[in-house]
Amino acid sequence: MKKLTVIFILLSQLTFAKTWKVNNTSELLKSVAHSSKNDSVIVKKGIYHITNLIIDKPIYLIGGESQPQNYPIFDANYKGEIITVKSSGVYIGKIEFRHVGETSSIDWAGIKVLESSNVTIKNNYFRDCYFGVYLSACTKIQVLGNTVIGHPKEEQTTGNGIHAWKCDSIQIANNYVQGHRDGIYFEFVTNSLIRQNFTTQNIRYGLHFMFSHNDTYELNQFVNNGAGVAVMYTKHVTMRSNLFKNNWGGAAYGILLKDISDSQIQHNQFISNTVGIYLEGCSRTNITQNEFSNDGIAMRIQASCDDNLIQNNNFIANTFDIATNGNSVYNTISKNYWEKYDGYDLNHDGIGDVAYRPVSLFSTLIERVPQTMMLLRSFTASLLDKIEKIIPSLTPENLKDESPLMKPIRLVPFNPKAVTVQKS
């Protein structure tokens, strides 16, 4: 009998959660204002002109249709932001956010979440928003399966697609971000996961990390962004199984690593980037089992890096394998496969018998006199390179792989999980 009463009490609690169905703006505002904890507000297909709607209690705000082209449209007419969440436990899904304007002092966003936890933002569509999703001082937020597409009029007048500041334990997964300043931006975000996102055609970086410790990003694709990915001033970051592709430009990098320590870079692919990885001020970072192919410079290691391990990577068809600006070597480079290696393996143990020097004379020359680039692939340059290999004079003598592999290591090919974007 006691059990039954408990169940009855629970049931009656459940039945209190109400469902509101709305199909115009005033109804929507009214139901959000009058709803109570755990209510659902289901929004029918249509256009709703909304600015600065504040949600300050845990409710579910969802579109009534599951097809993206039938999502209800929340339009701010460039006059402000759309939703500000100031409560924990809010769920927002299946809604299209449109036309968020920009101002110089406030970062207007499609959905802004302030000082909350356990908020889920799932399967929404953001179009022409200054910032798409903006998280500030939050914990345990999930941003899943959203599509964020910006169309900036001028290059500097766009915010970030998904922006997180001072957050902890958040998850950003399966999103598609295009045409923003930085696709995903993390600043002071800890213990978080970025997974299976696709960022492309962002003006600055596909992903931008600053002062964000103990984060992991894996299985993401960063394709054709203005300057690739930047990870800066961060400790203990894990980058695993990502694809960095087609980041071309005078100062574009697959990843720009600045002041990174104690991190892992594994199983990534760097394909057709101006510079695959640029390392400056990095320490104790393991770069293992990655593939560098068709890059201008696969890795550029500045002299300010130490104690990094570069092992079991494949370097295939890059113009330069490694470039550096110093002479001393404080990093370990071993057991990599270098396609340009022309040594021999007499004892057939799979490891070349003579060391490989990945820094060519020519890349050292370019470092000192950039104009010499015009001699690339000329007879003189290759002749000098050959001589340098026998009698090293300009290239850092100790920068070498003592045990180069004869065959490339087998890496699990990246399986680009097709990211479908509904263009309605």
Added chain:
Amino acid sequence: MSACTTQTEPIYYGKDNCGLCKMTIMDSKYATELVTPKGKVFKFDDLRCMVIFMKTNHTSSADYAHLVVNNFDNPQEFINVTEGTFGQGTLFRSPMRGDLAAFKSPQFSQKLKEKDATIKFFSWTQIQEMFN
């Protein structure tokens, strides 16, 4: 040789990189620039980057031909660091967290003061002490 004049150069947003932190310069409100006596131009995305750049190269204001910052009030305009007033407060969020904005007119400083009472103003000499 006319080519050897030392002049400031416009900043190309979305293309130029910061001379210190390597980030692409995007935000015109906080961008700065310095020019060496030989005419070499370095651009920065944040005042903080410029000050740290000067310190890591063991140089001071006297070692440069030009030291300019964008006017927060009118980001197309460069102002000389010695003529600028620098504000720090909740209104400013610069890319590398120097969070300092530069402006010239006292009226604008007054307007900012009305918006944010806690704003603090500094001179160029004080700014140089701030970062290292």
